[in-house]
Amino acid sequence: MKHWQLTDKKALITGGTKGIGLAIAEEMFQLGAEVFIVARHAGEVETKVEKWRSEGFEAAGIAADISKPSDRQKLVAAVNDHWESMDILVNNAGTNIRKKIEDYEASEYELVMQTNLHAVFDLCQQCYPLLKKSKQASVVNISSVAGYIHIKSGVVYGMTKAAAIQLTKNLAVEWSKDRIRVNAIAPWYIRTPLVEGVLSRPDYLEEVLSRTPMGRIGEPLEVAATAAFLCMPAANYITGECIAVDGGFSVNGF
Secondary structure, eight states: OGGGOOTTOEEEEETTTSHHHHHHHHHHHHTTOEEEEEESOHHHHHHHHHHHHHTTOOEEEEEOOTTSHHHHHHHHHHHHHHOSOOSEEEEOOOOOOOOOGGGOOHHHHHHHHIIIIIHHHHHHHHHHHHHHHHSSEEEEEEOOGGGTSOOTTOHHHHHHHHHHHHHHHHHHHHTGGGTEEEEEEEEOSBSSGGGHHHHTSHHHHHHHHHTOTTOSOBOHHHHHHHHHHHHSGGGTTOOSOEEEESTTGGGOOO
């Protein structure tokens, strides 16, 4: 069933060595895609790429810090050297500094904004020529339920994730003429390194689970499967959407 495959699709995934990004990369490999990853640590990128190649997958990657504009340029230059066109862009890399707004320092604000928002905008803009050449491309922006409902992740994080959802909607319309679909995913707590610290606190974990109708923390594969679906031909009439992968959290009233 070709509608449910990603055979020969070329996918760029940011933050591809850990957590959700790693799960997305491995899911897309299984569905037939070629994958190019980026992450900050060269050793982790090299280890993952070597492992995937040894398993017979078409893998490549580069070490870069996407919070830095110069590194984003370096990344896109490397992708242009590697591929003549690109079918999938997954803006997954993200960070957070959990502080009240009155305690935020300018450098901390800049880091979260650059990583979670400016990098998403910039990579969409810079990758547009490659995506346009695909004639059937898909962009997936990993947002968060924090983008449309208050959670304890903080103001700055929530701001960036809300902006990513609106960017998704606008680009979906603007790029429809180029046959580029743009969607977002809004996870709740997923078992990743980014949230290990807070979920290790029994009282906090109990509170999270009490607000989650399905009564458990999500797994990276569950976000990865949604991302893969959004990039498949089976999803060709879906664009501008933000899908919550949250165990029912965002619809849980009193």
